[in-house]
Amino acid sequence: MIHTVLDILKIREDFPILKRKVNGQNLVYFDNAATSQTPKHVIDVIVDYYSNYNANIHRGVHALSQEATDKYEEARIKIQTHFNAAASHEIIFTSGTTHAINIVANGFTSFLKKGDEVLVSAMEHHSNIVPWQMLCERTGATMKVIPMNLDGELLMDKYHALLSNKTKLVFCNHVSNALGTINPIQEIIEAAHAVGAAVLIDGAQAAPHIIADVQALDVDFYTVSAHKICGPTGVGILYGKEAWLNKLPPYQGGGEMIAEVTFEKTTYAGLPHKFEAGTPNICGGIAMGAGLDYMNSIGFDAITTYEHELLAYATEKLLEIEGLKIYGTAKNKTAVVSFNVGQIHPYDIGSILDKLGVAVRTGHHCAQPIMDFFKIPGTVRASFSFYNLKEEIDVLVAGVKRAKAMLS
Numbered sequence: 276m277i278h279t280v281l282d283i284l285k286i287r288e289d290f291p292i293l294k295r296k297v298n299g300q301n302l303v304y305f306d307n308a309a310t311s312q313t314p315k316h317v318i319d320v321i322v323d324y325y326s327n328y329n330a331n332i333h334r335g336v337h338a339l340s341q342e343a344t345d346k347y348e349e350a351r352i353k354i355q356t357h358f359n360a361a362a363s364h365e366i367i368f369t370s371g372t373t374h375a376i377n378i379v380a381n382g383f384t385s386f387l388k389k390g391d392e393v394l395v396s397a398m399e400h401h402s403n404i405v406p407w408q409m410l411c412e413r414t415g416a417t418m419k420v421i422p423m424n425l426d427g428e429l430l431m432d433k434y435h436a437l438l439s440n441k442t443k444l445v446f447c448n449h450v451s452n453a454l455g456t457i458n459p460i461q462e463i464i465e466a467a468h469a470v471g472a473a474v475l476i477d478g479a480q481a482a483p484h485i486i487a488d489v490q491a492l493d494v495d496f497y498t499v500s501a502h503k504i505c506g507p508t509g510v511g512i513l514y515g516k517e518a519w520l521n522k523l524p525p526y527q528g529g530g531e532m533i534a535e536v537t538f539e540k541t542t543y544a545g546l547p548h549k550f551e552a553g554t555p556n557i558c559g560g561i562a563m564g565a566g567l568d569y570m571n572s573i574g575f576d577a578i579t580t581y582e583h584e585l586l587a588y589a590t591e592k593l594l595e596i597e598g599l600k601i602y603g604t605a606k607n608k609t610a611v612v613s614f615n616v617g618q619i620h621p622y623d624i625g626s627i628l629d630k631l632g633v634a635v636r637t638g639h640h641c642a643q644p645i646m647d648f649f650k651i652p653g654t655v656r657a658s659f660s661f662y663n664l665k666e667e668i669d670v671l672v673a674g675v676k677r678a679k680a681m682l683s
């Protein structure tokens with residue numbers, strides 16, 4: 276039985292897309308880990324921006340430009356407050372988590388040398404692997420992997436054993452997109468700092484469920500994508516401690532990021548502008564703030580509690596299907612169920628579910644090393660949000676049973 280203080284049917288009224296039909300069926304949207312849906316509040320903010328004050332920011336003296344600048348900077352402060360950063364200039368607007376990680380990976384080029392080591396967890400999204408591999412190629416540093424067990428939990432004793440005075444950087448996700456595992460990031464950060472290493476936590480999958488307090492965590496870098504927290508695509512943030520952001524070189528050169536330019540030499544602007552070359556996604560930044568406003572108006576405690584009930588219900592019902600195996604059974608996890616049924620290819624199950632109006636993700640979820648670890652080509656992943664219903668999980672379970680009957 277699912278009990279919640281949230282009025283889910285009322286919340287669903289805020290999401291126009293949830294009314295749509297797919298293949299003649301009611302849409303059941305279970306691809307929230309890839310992208311969350313957008314509430315009317317955020318859509319209205321986007322329409323308002325383009326209808327009333329669309330202008331370039333930071334450099335115009337005219338009214339529209341100043342309004343847009345004010346709203347953009349207000350959004351930065353909202354995001355600062357949400358993640359409890361010490362200063363708004365520690366929030367760098369980016370195009371998303373991928374861009375944010377690349378800023379840091381690029382910035383460390385002159386800080387690493389041959390013999391240095393960087394540690395990565397075994398359950399990373401490609402965007403938290405590839406930029407660091409490129410960094411290692413540039414610098415000669417070595418990447419080592421923090422292993423995990425079959426439940427999808429990091430082996431923390433192995434992590435502690437890997438740390439040494441050679442370790443310069445540790446990068447790990449807060450929550451795994453493919454398995455749902457919530458990683459013990461406080462312990463990861465403290466242990467890394469004890470050997471003098473910096474830590475980047477990829478918060479892309481945590482932000483929809485957990486409020487990270489970057490000061491309490493004492494994390495050096497934290498990354499977020501707006502499109503997973505009811506905001507638009509193509510925008511996100513890099514949080515960085517001021518001291519680190521001052522040390523890192525800019526990632527891209529261009530307008531907005533300069534103090535003064537001559538043909539002989541350019542000096543850079545201060546934070547956050549040093550990392551924000553060119554015209555940013557102004558409307559996107561404002562809408563990201565609106566997405567956080569919306570989620571906070573519902574309340575993260577209520578969201579987490581309800582999503583856990585959905586997770587428990589889905590896990591129980593799916594496991595009643597003979598031959599179904601769930602990947603990612605960590606004690607501490609968010610509302611993600613990754614599974615396969617016997618030898619059936621995940622893509623085939625996903626295609627049948629789509630015919631029934633159920634949107635799930637199939638494949639390696641940009642985390643091929645996880646699939647290699649479990650020796651599988653991919654999984655079917657259903658990921659839940661606070662606007663999903665228990666009845667929708669029943670539709671998913673019935674669909675998987677049907678797919679199994681058709682494909683076995």
Ligand code: PMP
Pocket residue numbers: 308309370371372373374400402403448450451452477479480500511641
């Ligand atoms: N890390 C994780 C854990 C993710 O789930 C994603 C998005 N799937 C990313 C990074 C990349 O985010 P984006 O595509 O928004 O840059």
